[in-house]
Amino acid sequence: MQMADALLSTQALEAYYGDFQALFGISIDVFPGEVIAIIGANGAGKTTLMRSITGLIRNQPDMVLWNGEAIGSRRADQVAAAGIAMVPEGRQLFQSLSVEENLIIGGQMGRKGPWSLEKVFELFPILKERRNVPSTALSGGQQQMVAIGRALMSNPQILLFDEISLGLAPIIIKSIYEALPNIIGEGMSAIIVEQDIAKALSVSSRVYCLQEGRISLEGRPETLNRDDISAAYFGV
Template sequence: MLSAKHLDVRYGQFRAVRDLSLDVKQGEIIALIGANGAGKSTLLRAIAGALPIYSGELSFKDSRITHSPSCDRVQQGLSLVPEGRRLFSEMTIEENLLLGKTSNRQGDWNIDRVFETFPNLVKRRHAKAGSLSGGEQQATAIGRALMSNPDMLILDEVSLGLSPLVVDQVYDSIETLREAGTTIILVEQALDRAIAFAKRAICMLEGRIVLDKLTAETNRHEITDAYFGLQKSTAQEAS
């Protein structure tokens, strides 16, 4: 579904993502793991079109999108829930959700289904986003992305700033997406939760992939070693 070849993404002269290659199959659930500054959010934003790609190639569903604007990528079925949620604070939950529908993609996701998936939003559908709790904001941000009926959903820092109870509620909600076969890439700092939820773990360090394994074939110790750079990359050692 997604193919990245030798991606290089920069902030000025700083290479935040370095010669990175990655393939994602339809229906895969991937946990993207790494310390702050490893390049995770930069990679996701580049895939979504929020950051320009300096060099390399990116394809989605066999179409090259390396330099396509983000709005075109949404129309093709690629949707990002950004770190920090990025809601319109003066607009209501319902208004924020309806913005996700402007891509005009056909599919099963509509405002009623979003409220069924996130029942904590129903009573507050006319409340302004700026007045919401962190969990309500995260649910709204995910719901807005789902309103575009994506084939691939990218979730950046799913549990950041949320209480354990609210994190449980968010994961219970996105479990339905996994069961429906939606392709998901998520950034998650909680290793145990990432391993439990995802089928594949990818760990980044200094802009490169240093571990890429099925979660059933790895463990917390191996991921932690990769996280702190105690293990050499096998996937991209040659680079």
């Protein structure tokens, strides 16, 4: 595939927190309908990359391309309106609102697409049962389902999952990963940031490993061996 075919690209992306540089020349591509995984140790720059793509960290315009258009300097709301949604680390639900109200907020962009309140309830039936419950009364796994549902309600073309399984029980992680095919099956692309390397490899078509703000490894899961991944992950 050529670069022109990419849905989303970053080009020599750099990111800063004040004077501290967190990303150094990151170039990735995501093609339509593709799932890519971003792996790496804590502090490797994974969340910074997600924040840069979604406009939470502003960059030079041409460092992030969306359908070939430079969007690196756009505000987060403008990026979301263009069709990029993120399930943030820590869920970040509106604590004073119910499950249903949190989901409805996700649909405020007014983008057309397959996802509606009922479609989200079909994906996660427990949320329909608890639709009127405050988000603070939910388990961690249920909160993650709400965060995913809220992002889907914006009918994005690409969905970014930042630390999708962090802090969740294994049985909940399993159920969320089992739901992924139904999400991606709608023709959506996805970027999954994940600490669990095996999980990341199992659902992705390509993998990028970050180490200290740089890409240390990239490739297809079937072509990468454990030693290569270990060296790229830990720098040994």
